[in-house]
Amino acid sequence: MERYYSKEIECAPREQLRAMQSERLVSQVRHVWDNVPYYRHKMEQAGVSPADIRSIDDITKLPFLKKDDLRDSYPDGLRGVPAKECVRIHSTSGTTGKRVVAYYTKEDIDLWETCVARALVAADISDEDVVQVCYGYGLFTGGLGLHGGAEKLGCMVLPMSSGSTDRQLQFMEDLKSTVLCCTPSYAAYLSESIHERVLSDRIHLRKGIFGAEAWSEDMRASIESSLGIKAHDIYGLTELSGPGVAYECSVQNGMHINEDHFYAEVIDPDTGESLPLGSKGELVITSLTKKGFPLLRYRTRDICILSAEKCACGRTFVKMSRPMGRSDDMLIIKGVNVFPSQIETVLIQQGYPANYQIIVDRVNNSDTLDVLVEMTAENFSDSLSKITAKEKALVAELKAMLGIYANVHLVTPKTITRSEGKAVRVIDKRKI
Ligand code: DLL
DSSP: OGGGSOHHHHTOOHHHHHHHHHHHHHHHHHHHHHHOHHHHHHHHHTTOOGGGOOSGGGGGGSOOBOHHHHHHTTTTTTOOSOGGGEEEEEEOOOSSSOOOEEEEEHHHHHHHHHHHHHHHHHTTOOTTOEEEEOSOOSSSHHHHHHHHHHHHHTOEEEEOOSOOHHHHHHHHHHTTOOEEEEOHHHHHHHHHHHHHTTOGGGOOOOEEEEESSOOOHHHHHHHHHHHTSEEEEEEEEGGGTEEEEEEEOTTOSSEEEOTTTEEEEEEOTTTOOEEOTTOEEEEEEEESSOSSSOOSSEEEEEEEEEEOOOOTTOOOSOEEOOOOOBTTTOEEETTEEEOHHHHHHHHHHTTOOSOEEEEEEEETTEEEEEEEEEOOHHHHTSOHHHHHHHHHHHHHHHHHHHSSOOEEEEEOTTOSOEETTEEOOEEEGGGO
16 A cells, blocks of 8 residues: 555655656657657647757746647547557547547556555555445546556445446445545435435445535535545546546645646636746646656646645645636626536535536527526425525525526426536536
8 A cells, every 4th residue: 555655756855856757748748749740740830849848847838738639639649659559548528529539558547546546545545445436437537547546555446337326325335335436416416315215324434535526615514524424535637547637635625736647837728828836727737657648738727726835744746726617617697707616605505415507598689597406305395485485595695696697496306417427517508
C-alpha cells in the first residue's frame, strides 16, 4: 500500500516537483512533435518548436487544445502512438456532436490506476476495504478507473456498474461493502433507498469516493450524515485518463492534483491569459506522461481556483477547488446569468435531495425556465395543496437567488433522467 502513497513525490519540495515537471514536459513536447501531426501543425502556426520548451516555465508558449480540436481530429488525429501499441479506448458521454475517443497504452493504464490508487489511500482506504464501484463500466471512465485503482491497492472490488438499486443494496449488505464509489447524485439516491427500506443498521459503509459531476459542500454534508460516512471528492476527465487527475485527502478541503503526471494552470476563459495561483478561472491541464493520448494545455472548461498553500496532510501537490461550474454551462436566461449550482444551493437549503433538472425554452420569443425537482418519499405523500404551497415557496426562494422567475414542478422520486449515472441537469431547448 505504501507503494501508492509516495511521500517522496506527493510531499516533495516544490522546486523538486518543478524540476521533474520540466524534464517531463520537455520530453512530452518532443513526443507530441514527433508523433502527433495535428498538434505539431498548431505549434508551427504558433511559431514554437521543441527547442523553445526548456522548462515548465515555457509552457505558456504552447498553443491550447480545445474540445473542438478533439472533435476535428476524431477518431485518431491526436493519438500519440500506433494503434498496435494501444490496449484500450474510452470515450466521452457527450450528447452533442462527435464523441471524443481517448487512447491508452499499457503504461498509460498503469499510471492512471496508480493515480486512482493514490486517491483511495489519501481517503484512508486500504486493502482491508470492500469497494463497491457503481460508476458505469464501459466507455465511461468511472467504472474501470475506480476498479483498476482499487484492485491495484488490493481491495476487494465489487464491479457493480450503475443502476439496479435492489442488487446494489443486496450486495452492499451481504458483502459488507465499506467504500461506495459513484456519482454524488447516485449516492444521494442510494441513501434515500436505504432509509426507505430501513436498512441503515445493516450497511457497513465508511467512505465514499464521489465525482464526475458538480456537487456542493451542502450536498456533501447531507450525504455524509445520511450514510454515516466520510465523502471524498475525486476529479478527472476522459480526455486526461479519467478519475484521479485530482483527489481529496483527509483534510477534505480541495483536491490535490497528481502533479507528477498532470500540470495545471488557470486561465481567463475569455482572453486565454494565464492567471496567478489563487485566481478563479478555467482549468488547463497538460498530461506530462501519457503517451497514447498526450494532450498539451487542454482547456477543461471547468472553472476553479488553484492553491499552493501547505496542506495539513503534508502533501505539496497543488490543490484545486471543486469545479464551480463550467465556462460553457452558464445559462443566459432573459439576459440574466444563471449557474445550475445556484439552483442546487437553494434546493439543498430547502431540504430537497439535489436531484433536479433545468429546462430552458423560448416561447413567443421569450425565455422560459422550468425547474423539475425530485421529491423525497416523505414529501411525496403530502396532499396536493401542501405540494402546491411547497412549489410556491421554492419559486420565491429561486426568484430571490436568481433574480428571475422559474416555474417549479415537484416530481415523483427517482424520475429524473440520468446518463452514465450522472444526473442530466440542463436541457436547453433553445439550442435544439
Ligand atoms: O466524469 C471522469 C470521472 C469519473 C471523474 C468518476 C470522477 C469520478 P467525463 O465523463 O469525461 O469524465 O466528464 C468530465 O465531469 O470536465 C467536470 O466538468 C465533471 N467532473 C468530473 N469530476 C468532477 C468533480 C469523468 N469531482 C467532466 N466535481 C469534467 C465536479 C466533475 N465536476
